[in-house]
Every structure is written in C-alpha cells, then in structure tokens.
Amino acid sequence: MPSILQTVKRDNEGYLLNPDDWSETLMEQLATEQALVLSAEQRSIVLFIREYYEANATVPEARKLLKYMREQWGEDKGTRKYLYQLFPHGYAQQACKMAGMRKPLKLMLDV
Template sequence: MMTLEYAGKIIDTDNEGYLLEPEQWNEEVALQIAEGESLEMNEERWQIVRIVRDHYEHTSCVIELRKVLKSLKEHSGADRATRKHVYNLFPYGYGQQACKIAGMRKPLKVLLDL
C-alpha cells in the first residue's frame, strides 16, 4: 500500500497508485496523481476525468470507455470521440491512467477499454 498527502491528510492507495477510497478524491488529488503519471492536466483530459467522476457519483460504478466515447461525441464532436484520441491523451490506457486520475479503484477487469 502507498499513500498520497493532500491538505495534511493521508490518502491510501494501492501499490499502483489507485485510490482505495474514491470518496477521498478531489481535483487537487487528481493533479497529484496526474503528476505521478507524468501527465499535465489540460481541458481535454479534465473532460474525460469529469465524465468518469460524474458517472461514478451517479452509479458507484466505473464507466466503460465506449460510454465515455458516446458522451464525448455528444459534447465535443465525433473527431474527439475516438479511442485514438483518448489514447493520445492517456498513452498507458483509459483504465490505467484516466480512471486512476479520476480516483477510481483499480478495475478488476480491463473491460473498461472495450
């Protein structure tokens, strides 16, 4: 187990840096996780992270990539709603980086990328 520190609080993560308690997430924590992933958060990355968080807050489940793509298409157009675009933003994968930055627990299945 590893930890992050935010505002004097210790936040537990698993050995890969995924939060153990997604409820401890906030945008400052996301910035720390992104820094650890060597990613600078820009508006396009934030958009995907916010889609993941919004879905989680309504369902307590992690959203699959195909549903993220559908949301991107509705809000940003078809040119941004592609797997290639998401992987350009998160080169190690949607489940490995976008979900981690969004404060999700490590997915038990990597079906998120389907």
C-alpha cells in the same frame, strides 16, 4: 506540509482504496505523478468519470465515455485513437486512476 498523495491510502499501483478520498487537488497531484499536465479535455474526461461514478456507483465503460466525447467534441474526437492520445497508458491506467477509482477488476474499460 505533506502532499495529499502521502495521506490517502492507495494500492501498490497507486489507485485509491477509497474513491471518496478524491478531490480535484488530488487529481492534479495524480496527474503530476504520471508526468501529465491536464488539458481541458483530459480534465473533462476525469470529471465525467467522477460524475458517472457518483450517479451509478461504477466506472463507465469505454463505450459510454466515447459517446460522451463525441457529444462534447464531435465525431473526429470521439474515438479510441483520440482517447489514447489523451491517455497514452490507457483509460483505466490513467484516467480512472486520476478520477480516484479503485483498480478495475475487469478491463472492459480499456479500448
């Protein structure tokens, strides 16, 4: 049985071409592909991106994500430094990719 990653269309960097193809199973496979085992906090961020996208048809800018992180986990974890601890290759490059987003045209997402 082929993995979901083999059946969805992606660009040359691995971003989904159609965000509607996303599922939590696919999120896990994308994380594995990036050598990550998702923690509860990483999963929460990816699901926040999905919820924001579904409500607004756009990816949240990093400042909105940082506000969410402060509200969820406090001031010391609502920082760019902590976001990079969770996603060392960057918000757009890892979190948005695992949330099934297309590659952002502008990198206002990265902090």
